[in-house]
Each structure stands twice: as structure tokens, then as C-alpha cells.
Amino acid sequence: MKVRIEFTYKTPKGTTSSFTSEEMPAGQAILIAEDLEKTGRARSFTFIDPKDHTWSLKELKAFMKGIETxxxxxxxxxxxxxxxxxxxxxxxxxxxxxxxxxxxxxxxxxxxxxxxxxxxxxxxxxxxxxxxxxxxxxxxxxxxxxxxxxxxxxxxxxxxxxxxxxxxxxxxxxxxxxxxxxxxxxxxxxxxxxxxxxxxxxxxxxxxxxxxxxxxx
The missing domain is CATH 3.30.420.10 (Ribonuclease H-like superfamily/Ribonuclease H)
Known part of the structure; x- marks a missing residue:
């Protein structure tokens, strides 16, 4: 499954902006979101699939783990x-x-x-x-x-x-x-x-x- 990432980014001085990524494989999107999350400046992650269904990071990780079997x-x-x-x-x-x-x-x-x-x-x-x-x-x-x-x-x-x-x-x-x-x-x-x-x-x-x-x- 491919998804887009939507998230909010906040600079050290408090300036915020929203971003939307290009479509990418869900596993790759999870890795990028987790890496951004470590900076402490990116938050409010939402993942959107081709059918416009939205997922939280927790929901998407659970889905990806479930399909392994x-x-x-x-x-x-x-x-x-x-x-x-x-x-x-x-x-x-x-x-x-x-x-x-x-x-x-x-x-x-x-x-x-x-x-x-x-x-x-x-x-x-x-x-x-x-x-x-x-x-x-x-x-x-x-x-x-x-x-x-x-x-x-x-x-x-x-x-x-x-x-x-x-x-x-x-x-x-x-x-x-x-x-x-x-x-x-x-x-x-x-x-x-x-x-x-x-x-x-x-x-x-x-x-x-x-x-x-x-x-x-």
C-alpha cells in the first residue's frame, strides 16, 4: 500500500507550517515519520491511502505488522x-x-x-x-x-x-x-x-x- 504523509513542522523559534509528501510505500512512510518525530519538531502525522482513508502512525504500524502473515x-x-x-x-x-x-x-x-x-x-x-x-x-x-x-x-x-x-x-x-x-x-x-x-x-x-x-x- 502507498500513502502520503501530512504533518506539522515547528521551527526552534516557533514558526509552524504544514507539509504533504508525495505518495510512497507505507513501510517507507513509517520510517520517515519516525525519523522526523525524533527531531521533536514534526508532529500530528496523518497517513492518507489512495482511497483517501486516513491512518494514524499507530494504526498504520499495526496494519503493516498484520499483513506480514x-x-x-x-x-x-x-x-x-x-x-x-x-x-x-x-x-x-x-x-x-x-x-x-x-x-x-x-x-x-x-x-x-x-x-x-x-x-x-x-x-x-x-x-x-x-x-x-x-x-x-x-x-x-x-x-x-x-x-x-x-x-x-x-x-x-x-x-x-x-x-x-x-x-x-x-x-x-x-x-x-x-x-x-x-x-x-x-x-x-x-x-x-x-x-x-x-x-x-x-x-x-x-x-x-x-x-x-x-x-x-
């Missing part, structure tokens, strides 16, 4: 492939996360037959990843969503219009899932080369090689 610092890579000859689609996702002080990687793929285009397969691959996040118990947290599909990511972040009915249905499905889980997505488009793990999982699905694994890194 749950999956957090999550990055999702997704990719979908469509075979014109067989009309089958391969879906792949790789999910990196931390829990209980350890790092994990979850890999999952699936072969499906009801899709009609590569863009649909890309959307379906992201939906597959969200189902895995649901199984992990991920909720009310920021999640980085990474893929090489400019269509999917730019439509979901509102930069491109979604004019095709089937893609619009997929976009609604995914946004509804985010709302259900309380997840705030942070989208990033990368090259296909950098997305090769998810791409490989999608290709293996088309080859009817099923992958379901979770390992500690």
Missing part, C-alpha cells in the same frame, strides 16, 4: 496465446509475493477452448491470475499487474477505449473481481522478452503441459 508485495505477470488452427487458447501467470518473511513464486497455466482472439486470451490469463490471488487469500492491498498486452492494460487503466463487446465483458469481469477482493491494481506494460515466464506458461498450456506450482525463492 498474509501475502503482500505482490507482482503478477500474465500472458495469453491463441492458436488460429486449433481455436484453443493458452493462459499463463506467474505471481511473486512475500509472506511470513519469506518470498514465493506461484506459476499456473490453463488450456481453454471457448475464446476467439488473442486479446481475449490475454484478458482470460489475467482473470486466471486473479482467481489464484483469491485462492491465496489476497485482499485489500495494492498489487502490481505486469504484462506485454498494451490492449489489456491500456483498456483497464482507462487510457484506451474498449469498443469490442467481448473485451468489454472481460474488462468488467476483471474490474468486478478487483472490487470483490479490495485490490488496487498498479499496471505496467513490459516487452514480450521481459514477460517470457508468463509467455512460456501460456505456450506450455497450448502444448497441453499443465503447470501448477508454488516454490519458496
Amino acid at each position: 498474509e501475502p503482500h508485495n505482490i507482482t503478477v505477470y500474465f500472458d495469453g496465446g491463441f492458436d488460429l488452427k486449433t481455436k484453443k487458447s493458452g493462459l499463463g501467470c506467474a505471481i511473486y509475493y512475500e509472506q511470513d518473511g519469506k518470498s514465493y513464486r506461484l506459476r499456473k497455466n490453463a488450456l481453454v477452448e471457448e475464446l476467439q482472439t488473442n486479446n481475449e486470451a490475454e484478458y482470460a490469463a489475467l482473470h486466471l491470475a486473479l482467481q489464484e490471488l483469491d485462492f491465496l487469500g489476497v485482499h485489500h492491498i495494492d498489487v502490481k499487474i505486469v504484462g506485454d498486452s498494451q490492449v489489456v492494460i491500456n483498456q483497464l487503466n482507462g487510457e484506451w477505449p474498449c469498443l469490442e463487446d467481448e473485451l468489454s465483458k472481460w474488462a468488467d469481469r476483471i474490474e468486478d473481481k478487483f472490487k470483490q477482493l479490495g485490490i488496487t491494481p498498479e499496471y505496467q506494460v513490459i516487452s514480450r522478452k521481459r514477460n517470457r515466464e508468463a509467455d512460456r506458461l501460456a505456450t506450455q498450456a497450448l502444448e497441453e503441459i499443465e503447470i501448477t506450482s508454488t516454490i519458496e525463492l
